[in-house]
Amino acid sequence: MKYMLLIYNNPAEEPEYGTPEFDSMMSDFFAANEKMKEDGVLVDGEGLQGIDTATSLRIKSGKVETMDGPFAETREHLGGYYIVNVPDLDAALSYAALIPSAKFGTIEVRPLMDYNPAG
Amino acid sequence: MGNTTPQTIAVAKILDEVIRNDRGRLLSGLISRLGDFQTAEDALQEASISALRHWGRSGIPHSPTAWLMKVALNKGIDRIRSSIRENKKAENHAQLAMKYTENIDPEDIPDERLRLIFACCHPALEEKSRIALTLRTVCNLTTREIAAVFIDTDSTIGQRISRAKAKIKAKGIGFSIPGPDLWSSRIDTVLSTIYLIYTTGYVTEESASQDFCNEALFLAQLLNNLTLADPEIEGALALMLLTQARKDARIDSDGASVPVFEQNRQRWNNHQIAQADDLLQNALKKKRPGPFQIKAALADCLMAEPNPDWEQMSFLYQSLWQFEPTAVVALNWAVVLSELRQEQQALTKIETLKEDLSEFQPWYAAYAHVLTKLGRYNEARVAYAQAIERSQNVANRHFLTAKLHELGVQ
Numbered sequence: 366m367k368y369m370l371l372i373y374n375n376p377a378e379e380p381e382y383g384t385p386e387f388d389s390m391m392s393d394f395f396a397a398n399e400k401m402k403e404d405g406v407l408v409d410g411e412g413l414q415g416i417d418t419a420t421s422l423r424i425k426s427g428k429v430e431t432m433d434g435p436f437a438e439t440r441e442h443l444g445g446y447y448i449v450n451v452p453d454l455d456a457a458l459s460y461a462a463l464i465p466s467a468k469f470g471t472i473e474v475r476p477l478m479d480y481n482p483a484g
Numbered sequence: 485m486g487n488t489t490p491q492t493i494a495v496a497k498i499l500d501e502v503i504r505n506d507r508g509r510l511l512s513g514l515i516s517r518l519g520d521f522q523t524a525e526d527a528l529q530e531a532s533i534s535a536l537r538h539w540g541r542s543g544i545p546h547s548p549t550a551w552l553m554k555v556a557l558n559k560g561i562d563r564i565r566s567s568i569r570e571n572k573k574a575e576n577h578a579q580l581a582m583k584y585t586e587n588i589d590p591e592d593i594p595d596e597r598l599r600l601i602f603a604c605c606h607p608a609l610e611e612k613s614r615i616a617l618t619l620r621t622v623c624n625l626t627t628r629e630i631a632a633v634f635i636d637t638d639s640t641i642g643q644r645i646s647r648a649k650a651k652i653k654a655k656g657i658g659f660s661i662p663g664p665d666l667w668s669s670r671i672d673t674v675l676s677t678i679y680l681i682y683t684t685g686y687v688t689e690e691s692a693s694q695d696f697c698n699e700a701l702f703l704a705q706l707l708n709n710l711t712l713a714d715p716e717i718e719g720a721l722a723l724m725l726l727t728q729a730r731k732d733a734r735i736d737s738d739g740a741s742v743p744v745f746e747q748n749r750q751r752w753n754n755h756q757i758a759q760a761d762d763l764l765q766n767a768l769k770k771k772r773p774g775p776f777q778i779k780a781a782l783a784d785c786l787m788a789e790p791n792p793d794w795e796q797m798s799f800l801y802q803s804l805w806q807f808e809p810t811a812v813v814a815l816n817w818a819v820v821l822s823e824l825r826q827e828q829q830a831l832t833k834i835e836t837l838k839e840d841l842s843e844f845q846p847w848y849a850a851y852a853h854v855l856t857k858l859g860r861y862n863e864a865r866v867a868y869a870q871a872i873e874r875s876q877n878v879a880n881r882h883f884l885t886a887k888l889h890e891l892g893v894q
Contacts, residue, residue, distance in 0.1 A: 366656040453658030454608060455666060476656050 367408060367450050367477040368457040373441040374470025376415065393465035401449060401460055412445035441470055448477070495539045499532060502548045507624040510553055512600035516659040518560040521621075521649040527560035528552070534559075597622060598710040599659040601703070604648075605674040606657045613648040614677045615684070620645050622706075623699040633684060633693045668716075675720045675776060678703045682724050687877060697731075700724060708763075715767035719777030722760040722767070726783040729756035740882030744786045757787070775807040794823040811840035815850055822854045830854050845874040849884060861891050 380386035401407035419435045435442065444466065451457050454474070461472040503510075507528075514524035531552050545551040604618040612634075619625045631641040651657075662670040678700050685696025704721040711717060733751035736742050764784065767777050782800050785793040801817035815837055822830035831854050834847070841847035848871035855864035868888040875881040 368656070453660065454606075454656045455658055455660065455662065457656070459665065476654065 370447040371473040397463040408448040410447035512596040527556040530559045531556035605677040715770040716774040718763040718767035722763040722780040725760035729753040741879040
């Protein structure tokens with residue numbers, strides 16, 4: 366089963382660039398990446414730029430509306446994601462626990478939809 | 485021909501008994517091989533219908549449970565094959581299950597209930613769903629029986645159970661035994677669920693609620709039999725046995741609840757107490773303390789003869805605090821302190837907890853109790869009245885009312 370591990374956190378609580386905490390977070394991210402690759406479960410994974418770079422779009426009565434900023438103002442933002450291919454939820458959770466942001470944010474684990482035409 | 489009816493009745497009776505005793509085992513074996521709750525339940529249902537026909541014609545098989553397992557597995561494989569044509573995953577399950585039917589040994593159906601318990605008590609499910617699903621699937625209680633204790637309707641519980649089953653499938657919760665890294669947190673969720681089943685049964689006044697207590701004891705015993713002795717499982721089982729042992733003594737002839745150390749010991753179940761003591765001794769030998777072991781030890785100290793060992797209890801609450809730094813633990817600890825002649829400290833501690841426990845009935849009872857010890861009767865009367873107001877339980881209300889009367893109503 367494929368799962369997306371969505372990384373939500375509050376940028377204010379993230380370790381600051383240049384501090385030892387930041388370095389240890391980055392090396393934990395690196396270790397998590399390596400572990401997922403080594404186990405052959407990593408499908409994809411990216412970090413996102415901050416919400417100040419976000420542009421939102423919706424179509425209202427046929428007209429495209431474009432806005433500066435994210436879809437919803439919340440304290441915790443989507444900051445990145447992994448997609449892993451693993452046998453079950455417990456396996457997905459064990460990889461989610463490797464993501465260092467879990468210590469100050471939340472990792473949401475969601476199965477991807479299965480578009481198998483035979484199913 | 486004249487025999488047909490009695491024979492059909494006899495077969496139905498035997499089938500009924502096999503299903504009642506072995507449904508959990510059959511279902512867990514089927515689920516872990518067919519990979520899905522619903523398919524497994526439907527397959528078992530179909531196999532039961534076949535059993536009525538076949539057993540009536542050719543006699544009761546040597547091992548009815550193995551017969552049902554084999555036939556249900558075949559039915560399940562057929563279902564998977566016909567409902568989903570080329571789905572690879574389903575094919576894998578079908579192949580796996582096939583391999584199993586070939587090797588089936590009628591005398592030896594592996595017990596897969598442990599996997600099923602871990603799936604039903606997965607932390608990714610809501611607490612109440614865990615309880616309902618476990619009771620329905622592992623213990624074979626009916627939705628009606630479960631609903632009676634929760635004071636819900638039959639259909640609400642039915643829906644909750646089917647939603648939980650759908651969630652297990654959609655979220656990809658596996659029927660697996662957690663590995664060493666997950667073991668202790670998972671066993672904790674399982675034990676909390678079982679303990680909640682127990683306490684729900686214990687505090688509810690419905691007659692059906694005794695089932696919950698018995699099922700919780702059954703589940704903990706099962707868990708203990710199916711795992712390599714885990715001290716927390718032993719602790720949880722010991723705790724429930726010690727509570728259960730006092731069942732007949734907990735309410736007096738006036739219908740008021742009786743504090744443990746004032747209970748008539750003649751009415752305690754010594755067999756259950758001895759069993760609990762053995763379990764607790766075994767658990768403590770492993771030197772891996774945990775909250776259930778500590779709570780069982782607390783129950784044991786409370787039941788000590790001739791008086792509770794308050795001093796030891798105070799140490800135990802200190803250890804429990806390391807695992808569960810909650811307001812409820814702090815409240816119980818404060819009450820123990822008040823028995824050790826530290827009434828003033830106890831009162832101060834209780835007062836600081838008021839904000840967190842303002843709707844918690846035992847807070848008012850504890851407050852009233854300590855105020856009484858300090859001779860502050862007017863305030864104690866008010867607190868008892870507030871405790872009575874918040875009491876959900878008749879026996880408890882009787883007990884508190886008696887305490888209030890001892891102080892003389894003003």
